Amino acid sequence: MTDAPMIETMEIARPPRNQWLDVWDQFRSHRGALLGAAFFAVILAAVFLGPLIWQIDPTYIDIRARNQGPSLAHPFGTDQLGRDTLARMLAGGQVSLAVGLTAMGLSLVLGTLIGVLAGYFRRLDGALMRLTDLFLALPLLPLLLVIIMLFRDALRSAFGPEGGIFVLIVFVIGITSWMQTARIVRGDVLALKEQEFVLAARSIGTPSRRMITRHILPNVLSPIMVSATLGIASAIITESALSFLGLGFPSDFPTWGRLLFDSTDYLQQYPERVIWPGLAISLTVLSVNYMGDGLRDALDPRIRGR
Amino acid sequence: MSETAMSDRSPRPLVEIRDLRMHFPIHAGVLRRRVGAVRAVDGVSFDIHEGETLGLVGESGCGKSTCGRAILRLYDITSGSIRIEGDEIGTLGQDALRPRRPRMQMVFQDPQASLNPRMTVARIIGEPLDEHTTLSRAEKRDRIYELMDAVGLNRNFANRYPHQFSGGQRQRIGIARALALNPKFIVCDEPIAALDVSIQAQVVNLLEDLQDRFGLTYLFISHDLSMVRHIADRVAVMYLGRVVELAPRDSLYGAPLHPYTQALLSAVPEPDPDLEASRRHIILKGDVPSPANPPEGCNFCTRCPQAMPICHRIDPEMREPRPGHFAACHLHDPDHIPTAGSTAANDQPQQGE
Structure with a gap:
């Protein structure tokens, strides 16, 4: 019954509990999310702390030790120039993860902003959605080529060769991958806007501003979570495609995508060289996916506590 | 309400609605040109006196809910005047309305949809306090607990989420939220339509109880005629965006003047089987015309069992055939009283019981 007085538990009413504790409790109970988070932490630690332990220079060329299989001296083997693959994987991971996370963040912020504005404010809807269509219709690769050609040198002189390319790549990936998020978010906002709450x-x-932050977002x-986790993967892949075209980082500068493309030439002779970066990318994406899944469940009170 | 004495002419109306119109434009074609408008509310006028409950009834789609929402300015109205405590709010912008919001609040139809699923009860009830007061955290909490007590919710539920409650409890949360700022006027938009019958009575009793305690004024929108008879002091009947009859409760239920009201009331089941068997039901034929294209003349003329030629030409004005009892019908216009033996005589139902 609705208002039957609850059994005599008239303890002093507790003050409202911090919501984030509930979120954490639920997140902890999601095994996949916990595994994903742990694995992601391991990857982060390996990539950023590993080079302190494994001190071989990833760009050191030892031509006599080229094309070796896994051994104690080179656990992942060496490439066609005799560079240590493990060291290159660790160094490449730093760049790939940084590019993936920041580019994903940028496209997420952009996509959510445009989606919410278009869905919530009727007057902006037409203009913003046509802009989205425009970006969707643009042939991306030529656009990337033009942007990189125009701005590479200016950015290089401002942030240094690697920093400049990093900023450029993050920016380019960010502004060319927000459209899906924007469309999904707009659709959801349109439906939410008609809800009675x-x-x-x-x-x-x-x-309006608090309506958006409190009720809409x-x-x-x-959907934002889902596109975020998928976004990391596609950002890493796009970065490698750009590097492959010679528009990204310099060719001796390792990234996971770069390693992957370099090894495809030797796919038949040395298949393990493709496997290492491929495995790293897929496992990262998988762990981020599981984390996003758990986080989404934890943030939804209807699922929480089930 | 037990006192019906205050029904007629209280000192001054708290809410005055004059010729309220709410038209929703229809866009069509390649260029999305405006080709017409849905006249959801089309010239509604009434007063609500302080402390009374005005019931607003009508079939679904007649514009009841739109009317209630337009009065609270949840929509930008097409034209008309809305005065609350003599304060014209019909033409104000949303920013100017904001400081006036605490005086008028709303209880919504669907208690599931009207609560944000991601907010705890405490935050939902506290939202109006966040927006309009500068209470400290502890004061806010005390006020939230006070409100939860007032609507009969256990204080321990403050940390829970809406999906953890039953429909009746959710509606109580919605009522507590509406009460948070001490409003004078509450629009209840079918607050019981989505609830079980047993819970309906509880919620209605709660609303009556709160009215007595806080001196609230209600606009009670419903399609449940017997519930309106129970709670309302005066009743307005809407049909296709217009008020066709407005009268004190007993007068309306005892002797309805408008043919539409007569038809509506004849559809309410009678508990006594003997009476029920001998009662005449007025079955309306046809469908409600589209509010985008209402008929010429009286809106009800297409389905009215007593329609006269004039009904198809001239829109009847609101008249007061009995003191305090208004009806918009040519049958009650002294100039057009139907002559004996006209078409009306056949279907003329008994007035009164």
């Missing part, structure tokens, strides 16, 4: 907030007098979190 938004009407209730309006009858209270909640202004938390409820479109799930």
Whole structure:
């Protein structure tokens, strides 16, 4: 029954509990998410702390030790110039992860912003969605080529050769991959806007900016999470494609994508060289996916506590 | 409400609605040109006196909910005047409305949809306090607990989420939120339509109880005629965006003047089987015309069992055939009283019981 007085538990009413504790409790109970988080932490630690232990220079060329299989001296083997693959994997991981995470963050912020604005404010809808269509219709590769050709030298002189390319690549990937997020978010916002709780907030007098942060954003979190986790993977891949075309980082500068493309030439002779970077990319993406899955569940009170 | 004395002419109306219109444009064609409008609310006028409950009834799609929402300015109204405590709010912008929001609040139809699933009960009830007051955290918490007590919710539920409650409890949360800022006027938009019958009574009793305690004024929108008879002091009947009859409760239920009201009331089941068997039901034929293209003349003329030629030409004005009892129908216009033996005589139902 609705208002039957609850059994005599008239303890002193507890003050509202911090919501993030609930979120953490739920996240902990999601085994896949926990495994994913642990694995991601291991990858991060290996990539950023590993070079302190494995001190071989990834660019050191030992031509007599080229094309070796796994051994104690070179656990992952060496490449066609005799460079140590493990060292290159660790160094490449730093760049790939940094590019993946920041480019994903940028495209997420951009996509969410445009999606929410287009869905919530009717007047902006047409203009912003046509802009999205425009970006979707643009042939991406030529666009990337033009952007990189135009801005590479300016950025290189401003941030140094590697820093400049990093900024450029993150920016380029960010502004060419926000459209899916924007469309999904806009659709969800359009549906949410008609919900009665938004009407209730309006009858209270909640202004638009707080309406968005309090009622709209938390409820479109799930699709944002999903596109975020998928975004990391595609950012890593796009970066490698750019490097492959000679537009990304310099060819002796290792990234996972670069390693992958370099080894495809030797796919028949030395298949393990493709496997290492491929495995690293897939496992990273998988662990991030599981983390996103767990986080999405943990942030939804309807699923929480089930 | 037990007192019906205050029904007629209280000192001054708290809410005055004059010729309220809410038209939703229809866009069509390649260029999305405006080709017409859905006249959801088309010239509604009434007063609500302080402390009374005005019931607003009508079939689904007649514009009841739109009317309630337009009065609270959840929509930008097409035209008309809305005065609350003499304060014109019909033309104000949303920013100017904001400081006036605490006076008027709303209880929504679907208690599931009207609560944000990602907010705890404490945050939902506290949202109006966040927006309009500068209470400290502890004061806010005390006020939230006070409100939860007022609507009969256990204080221990403050940390829970809406999906963990039953429909009746959710509606109580919605009511507590509406009460948070001490409003004078609450629009109840079918607050019981989505609830079980047993829970309906609880919620209605709660609403009545709160009205007595806080001196609230309700606009009670419903399609449940017997519930409106129970709670309302006066009743307005809407059909296709217009008020066709407005009268004190007993007068309306005892002797309805408008043919539409008569038809509506004849559809309410009678508990006594003997009476039920002998009762005449008025079955309306046809469908409600589209509010985008209402008929010429009286809106009800296409389905009215007593329609006269004039009904198809001239829109009837609101008249007061009995003191305090208004109806918009040519049958009650002294100039057009139907002559004996006209078409109306056949289907003329008994007035009164």
